[in-house]
Amino acid sequence: MHLTRTGYNVLVAIWLLPLIVMDFVGNTIFTEQESDYFYYKTMADGLLLAYALYQAFGRAETASARNAARRVADHADEVVSFERIGAAEYIYCALLVVYSCFCWYSMHTINKNSTGMVSIVTLVWSFMSLAVGLLSAIQFYHLKSGAIVELKHKIVQ
Numbered sequence: 187m188h189l190t191r192t193g194y195n196v197l198v199a200i201w202l203l204p205l206i207v208m209d210f211v212g213n214t215i216f217t218e219q220e221s222d223y224f225y226y227k228t229m230a231d232g233l234l235l236a237y238a239l240y241q242a243f244g245r246a247e248t249a250s251a252r253n254a255a256r257r258v259a260d261h262a263d264e265v266v267s268f269e270r271i272g273a274a275e276y277i278y279c280a281l282l283v284v285y286s287c288f289c290w291y292s293m294h295t296i297n298k299n300s301t302g303m304v305s306i307v308t309l310v311w312s313f314m315s316l317a318v319g320l321l322s323a324i325q326f327y328h329l330k331s332g333a334i335v336e337l338k339h340k341i342v343q
Contacts, residue, residue, distance in 0.1 A: 190334065191275075194325050195242035198282065201318045202235040204311060205289065227292075234285070237278065247336070271329050271336050279326035286319035 189197070209231055212224035293312035297305055328334050 189321075189325065190247070191245060191271075191336075192242045192247075194321070195238040197321065198238040198318060199235055199242065201286075201314055202231050202238065204307075206231045206235065208307065208311070230285070234282070241275075241278070245336075271334060275329055276326060279322045279329060282322040283319050283326065286315045286322060290315040290319065 206228060209224045209228035213221050213228060216224060290312050293308040293315060297308040297312060300308065325334075
């Protein structure tokens with residue numbers, strides 16, 4: 187099983203939104219070095235969120251290679267061809283694997299030194315970070331193997 191570009195990036199965006207909120211709260215609560223950490227983490231999360239939303243809604247449609255071949259053969263469909271996805275998305279997926287592991291470790295560190303609601307939120311989001319890391323590794327594999335392709339549509343004049 188694999189996700190299309192839109193599905194994968196929407197899930198990444200859903201993961202990043204609460205992280206940005208937690209970063210704002212962390213920047214508000216802490217001072218000095220801890221505050222700087224959350225400041226830069228907020229910027230990184232914001233940039234990743236912007237790129238995820240661009241990937242999800244601003245790029246061409248993707249599909250599985252099998253589905254794309256079927257759609258090209260169907261002359262009633264607007265798809266005329268498909269091609270493999272470029273290296274930028276491989277790098278993005280690999281970056282998300284590493285970054286989600288970093289987020290897992292950060293959430294785990296906060297979790298072991300906290301109680302109450304902060305402990306619950308960091309526990310849940312640390313597991314979400316691991317899930318996004320695993321999903322990104324799987325997505326990387328499917329992109330690299332050519333199982334997910336970008337569709338090219340007819341240009342109507």
